[in-house]
Each structure stands twice: as structure tokens, then as C-alpha cells.
Amino acid sequence: MRTLVIGDIHGCLAALKTLWRQVDPQLDDRLIFLGDYIDRGPDSKGVIDFLIEVKKTYAKAIFLMGNHEEKLCLATHGGSELAIWLSNWGGQATLQSYTTDNPNDIPAAHWEFLRATRPYYETSSHIFVHANLSANIPLSLQLPYTLLHKKFGQPKPHISGKTMICGHTAIADHKPINLGHAICIDTDPGRGGWLTCLHVETGQYYQANMNGESRASQLARPS
Structure with missing residues (x-):
């Protein structure tokens, strides 16, 4: 069993499909998605459709909420929340991507x-979260x-x-940051x-991008 963690997708279905073929998840793998499935990229609807099928197929798939999902939920109230989103x-x-102008649709x-x-x-060894943790506060x-x-x-x-x-925090050189005790894997596919x-x-x-390219590497030593 592998533990596979996927960073911010941001509506980039083409990159997600390329990455999926590259990684080739197995049914006994633990899949953890860190949130921000929507916004920026061209096919948020397609990404959610894809993830719903993953959830049906992979019993060990875990899906976290990102701040963009939170903002979408707030946007359903209309007014300034919708305008800001x-x-x-x-x-x-x-x-x-949903061919509508109303998030309630x-x-x-x-x-x-x-x-x-x-x-x-x-x-037992890791905490997976969309954005960050306060160091001296229990997880709960x-x-x-x-x-x-x-x-x-x-x-x-x-x-x-x-x-x-x-x-959550987009990395300018598109390579994960490894501090040893903390790792960030938002490599900004939506931009x-x-x-x-x-x-x-x-x-x-x-890694995969919207041009259908893929690559692989090893985490850098902790900085």
C-alpha cells in the first residue's frame, strides 16, 4: 500500500488525468487530496466528476476541504460573497464549467x-491539511x-x-518544499x-501539467 497525496488541482482536469495515468493508483493505495479542487482552471466540474468516481472506486480515498471550496459555499449566499468569489x-x-452564473445551480x-x-x-506519523497548523495547538x-x-x-x-x-501556498519554482517536519506540495497547476x-x-x-507533460523526482533534503 502506498500513501499518495495530491495537491491543489484548481480545475485542471487534463493535468489530473495525466498524473493519474502516471501514478497508476491501486485499489489498496491510500489517496489523500488536499483540497482546492475548483477555480482558476477550465474544468472544475470535470474535476469534481472525476473525484466522485474516485470516491466510489477507492475505499481509502480521503478528501480535504480547501479555502476555495469554502469560498464557493459562501458564494451561494449571493451579494458581496458571490462578487468576491x-x-x-x-x-x-x-x-x-457548469454553464451557469449561479453557484446554487x-x-x-x-x-x-x-x-x-x-x-x-x-x-500515526503525519497530519494532512490544506493550508497550515499552529505549532503549539492540538489538532482538534x-x-x-x-x-x-x-x-x-x-x-x-x-x-x-x-x-x-x-x-495552499503556491510555490514559485513548482517544486515541493521540504522542511523535514513540514512539506508543501502546491505547485500551482491553475496558473x-x-x-x-x-x-x-x-x-x-x-507531476503533470496542462500540456500533457509529466515528470518525476525526489523531495529535496530538508532545508
Whole structure:
């Protein structure tokens, strides 16, 4: 069994499909998706359709919530929340993929999937979260803002002693950051970068982009 962690997808279905073929997940693999499935890229609807099928097929698949999913949920209230999502978060591309101008028209099955996403996932050695952790606060007491919005920066080791793996903070050179106690794998596929999948047990990572290109490498030594 492999533990495979996939970073921010941001509507980039073509990159996700290329990465999927490259990684070739098996039914006994543990698959962890770090959130931000939507916005920016051209096919958020297609990404959610794909992930719903993954959820049906892979019993060990885990789906976390990202801040973009949170903003979509808020946008259903209309008014300023909708305007902010459309203008600042890439929401227009998401609605175009659903051929609507109203987030409330998104299919019920997609809302069911999005609302079932988790704030974090924990194993005996790792904590998986969309954005970040506060180092001296137990996992169960972390603030939603920290889990969904806090940038990576230079996080200190968490009091649990476990390694944090996150996305959210786009990495300029499109290569994962490894601090030893914290790893960020948001390599910005929605803005010309690469989608990343990390094999946790080996440190090998796989990447694909919207041009159908793929590559693989090993995590750099902790900096």
C-alpha cells in the first residue's frame, strides 16, 4: 500500500488525468487530496466528476476541504460573497464549467461531495491539511482559518511530533518544499505550474501539467 497525496488541482482536469495515468493508483493505495479542487482552471466540474468516481472506486480515498471550496459555499449566499468569489478567487471559471452564473445551480451530487470533505486527516506519523497548523495547538483545537487560509511561511514543528503535509501556498519554482517536519506540495497547476502527487513513504513525487507533460523526482533534503 502506498500513501499518495495530491495537491491543489484548481480545475485542471487534463493535468489530473495525466498524473493519474502516471501514478497508476491501486485499489489498496491510500489517496489523500488536499483540497482546492475548483477555480482558476477550465474544468472544475470535470474535476469534481472525476473525484466522485474516485470516491466510489477507492475505499481509502480521503478528501480535504480547501479555502476555495469554502469560498464557493459562501458564494451561494449571493451579494458581496458571490462578487468576491467571482472577482478574486477564480470563481468565474468554475461557473463557466457548469454553464451557469449561479453557484446554487451546481448539481446536488457535487454539493454532497464538497460538503463531505474533511478539515484534516491524521495518521500515526503525519497530519494532512490544506493550508497550515499552529505549532503549539492540538489538532482538534486548530482554528478553521489556520487550516484553510494560513500561508506556509516557516512553520515550526507541531507539538504532536508528526510531519505536516499541506498545499495552499503556491510555490514559485513548482517544486515541493521540504522542511523535514513540514512539506508543501502546491505547485500551482491553475496558473501555468504543475500538479503534484507525493508518495509519502519514499519521498518520490510525480507531476503533470496542462500540456500533457509529466515528470518525476525526489523531495529535496530538508532545508
